[in-house]
Amino acid sequence: MTGRAGEPVAGDLVAGEPRAGEPRVGELRAGAARTDITPADLRGLDAMTGGFTGVHDALFCRAVVVDDGVRSIAVVSLDLLEVGSSGDLRSRIERELGIGSQSILIAASHSHTAPRVGRTPAGGLSRPPTLESLAYTAVVFDAIVATVREAQSRLQSASLGFGRGRVDVNVNRDELRDSEWMLGQNPDGASDKTLRVIAFRAHDGSPIATLACYAVHPTVSLGTTLLGADLAGAAAAAAESELGGVVLWLPGSIGDQAPRLGLEHRGDGFAPGAAEVFGWVDALGREVAEQIVGTTRQISSWQSEARLGGSEVAVPCAARRGSGLKADMTQDDVAGVDVRLTLLCVGDVALVGVGGEVTTPAAELITSASPRANTVLVSIANERIGYLADDDAFARGTFAARGCPVQPGWDTAVARALAAQFAAADEATEPATTTEPATATATEREPATATEPTTATEPAVGRP
Numbered sequence: 392m393t394g395r396a397g398e399p400v401a402g403d404l405v406a407g408e409p410r411a412g413e414p415r416v417g418e419l420r421a422g423a424a425r426t427d428i429t430p431a432d433l434r435g436l437d438a439m440t441g442g443f444t445g446v447h448d449a450l451f452c453r454a455v456v457v458d459d460g461v462r463s464i465a466v467v468s469l470d471l472l473e474v475g476s477s478g479d480l481r482s483r484i485e486r487e488l489g490i491g492s493q494s495i496l497i498a499a500s501h502s503h504t505a506p507r508v509g510r511t512p513a514g515g516l517s518r519p520p521t522l523e524s525l526a527y528t529a530v531v532f533d534a535i536v537a538t539v540r541e542a543q544s545r546l547q548s549a550s551l552g553f554g555r556g557r558v559d560v561n562v563n564r565d566e567l568r569d570s571e572w573m574l575g576q577n578p579d580g581a582s583d584k585t586l587r588v589i590a591f592r593a594h595d596g597s598p599i600a601t602l603a604c605y606a607v608h609p610t611v612s613l614g615t616t617l618l619g620a621d622l623a624g625a626a627a628a629a630a631e632s633e634l635g636g637v638v639l640w641l642p643g644s645i646g647d648q649a650p651r652l653g654l655e656h657r658g659d660g661f662a663p664g665a666a667e668v669f670g671w672v673d674a675l676g677r678e679v680a681e682q683i684v685g686t687t688r689q690i691s692s693w694q695s696e697a698r699l700g701g702s703e704v705a706v707p708c709a710a711r712r713g714s715g716l717k718a719d720m721t722q723d724d725v726a727g728v729d730v731r732l733t734l735l736c737v738g739d740v741a742l743v744g745v746g747g748e749v750t751t752p753a754a755e756l757i758t759s760a761s762p763r764a765n766t767v768l769v770s771i772a773n774e775r776i777g778y779l780a781d782d783d784a785f786a787r788g789t790f791a792a793r794g795c796p797v798q799p800g801w802d803t804a805v806a807r808a809l810a811a812q813f814a815a816a817d818e819a820t821e822p823a824t825t826t827e828p829a830t831a832t833a834t835e836r837e838p839a840t841a842t843e844p845t846t847a848t849e850p851a852v853g854r855p
Contacts, residue, residue: 416460417696419737421591422545423455423600423637426538428469428531433618435523436506438472440616443504447612447619447669450505452534453627453639455591455600456490456542457549457737459699464494464735465539466602466742468627468639469531470620471499473775475509475517480532481773484539494701496733496744497535498772500623500640503613508532509774511721512746514728516713516777516796519721549591549599550693553740553765556586556686560622560675561607563751564649565789572789576649581751582606583644586679587767588686589740592693598636603627603683604767606643606751607650611672614654615665622650625676630683638683642770644754646747646778646791650675697738700816703773705729706808708797713777715793728797730805731774734812740765743809744772747779750791753802756781760806762813 429450430436433443450470457464465484474497481492499507508528511517520528563580565572589602609621620627623640630638652671654663710728713720731746741763747770749757754768770779778791785792785799 417698418460419549419551419695419697420458420546421455421549421599422542422547423453423591424538424541424545425637426452426534428452428534429618430506430527430530432523435521436527437616438507438518438524439503439613442616443618444616445618447504447615447617448624450618450620450624452531452538453637454535454538454542455602455637455639456539456546457591457699458546459697462494462699462701463490463543464699464701464737465490465496465542466639466735467495467497467535467539468641469497469499469535470502470624471505471531472501472503472507473499473517473771475507475520475774476512477509477773480535484536487536488540488543490539490543491701493703493733494699494735496735496742496769496772498641498744498769500609500620501642501645501748501771502609502619502621502623504615504617504619504621512729512774512776514710514723514725514776514796515774516716516720516722516794517775518719547599548594548695550594550695551697551737551740552590552592552687552690552693554588554590554686554690556588556682557584558586558605558679558682559584560651560678561605561648562651563647564608565647565784565787565791572787574649574790580647582648583751583754586682586686587643588683588690589767590687590690594695598634598687600636601630601634601638601683601687602641603630603638603679604641604643604769605679606645606648608645608648609650611650611653611675612668615668617665619672622672622675622679625672626679626683629677629680633680633684634687641767643768644749644751645770646750646753646780647784647789648751694738700736700819701734702812702816703731703733704808704812705731706801706805708801708804711796711798713794713796722796728776730776730779730797730801731772732805732808732812733773734809734816736763736816739763740767742767742769744769745779745805746772746774747776748791749779750781750784752781752783753779756802757806757809760810
């Protein structure tokens with residue numbers, strides 16, 4: 392499904408609860424859809440440079456809805472820089488489509504040549520919205536609802552598969568120059584090369600949706616002033632062309648990861664033309680797409696029955712002022728900032744959404760609290776409060792640490808909250824597939840300054 396941003400999308404509403412003739416409890420169904428969200432007017436939408444001068448490639452909203460006969464979850468991927476607070480949007484989806492707001496994960500690809508939408512959460516570090524970006528936000532939010540509605544109308548019997556690949560298009564970007572940690576390239580720094588794939592296919596083997604999670608800033612073309620989805624969009628489009636179905640890009644531990652090629656922070660005066668830069672975008676995108684396709688096709692274990700779960704907590708942390716940032720970055724003067732944590736489970740696969748740009752070591756700490764072997768951390772999920780740096784980054788004073796709005800120890804608090812979410816989910820429902828008992832090794836380390844996590848919306852499995 393394609394069309395210009397804001398076009399109405401047809402789709403039959405699928406009821407939230409099982410009805411006569413629907414699959415038995417635990418039998419998976421999935422549906423996916425895609426909508427063009429390329430803005431018609433580019434004025435006031437470029438948050439990173441002086442303004443967009445044209446469009447290089449289209450931007451899309453992609454969505455998948457998964458149902459187990461009792462409850463549904465939805466995942467939305469956007470070719471955008473970031474999404475601010477999404478609580479009202481997710482509540483609207485719950486009202487209109489019957490998918491619980493806690494069972495929805497919305498993530499932008501973080502393309503730096505695309506607009507940002509929404510308002511910054513309280514205490515978050517970001518550029519303030521413009522009147523134009525707020526108007527575009529309304530268009531995008533309508534498109535998200537329409538795309539999820541269309542995906543829901545396409546629900547069909549499905550099987551779930553999970554796979555891991557490896558692709559080397561990212562590099563740690565914390566570079567030490569003149570005794571100061573700057574943005575650059577650090578081949579010796581922590582970098583997760585793992586590509587994590589969650590695939591849904593119809594019973595005839597045809598693809599429905601493929602979720603691809605990888606850790607890289609899509610900043611290859613930053614500086615060209617042309618709107619586009621950068622390498623994330625190039626990878627998703629190429630994989631869709633080869634696989635079929637809808638391919639959703641999800642950002643992994645991007646807080647300290649740069650692309651291997653790009654204009655940003657080179658510092659050597661190199662100034663290639665736009666054609667060469669977008670050649671890099673396509674080359675890196677194809678490299679990732681090949682791994683998405685190969686990993687998906689190598690999945691040997693598929694399950695057609697699984698129980699779904701969704702929950703969300705707001706983990707309160709002590710606030711921290713950003714430093715050494717660009718003058719147009721703003722931050723409320725508050726005592727505490729919530730780190731939003733979203734957990735979606737499909738059988739033995741878990742999506743862990745965190746509302747900021749998580750660095751690699753912090754992601755490892757958080758996911759170690761998961762009892763699921765197939766756990767995927769998604770950065771900037773459901774909101775973006777800023778960077779979320781690990782303790783070592785704080786000690787060194789890296790760019791991510793300077794842009795982190797919460798004090799050290801936030802990652803341990805989030806890991807503890809995640810362990811509690813899993814415990815609540817396992818207590819609420821018996822999954823169709825066997826999983827190991829929950830463990831939370833990450834909670835052995837006490838947080839330095841973060842306060843005890845509390846529930847913003849009580850952890851829940853299923854629809855309200």
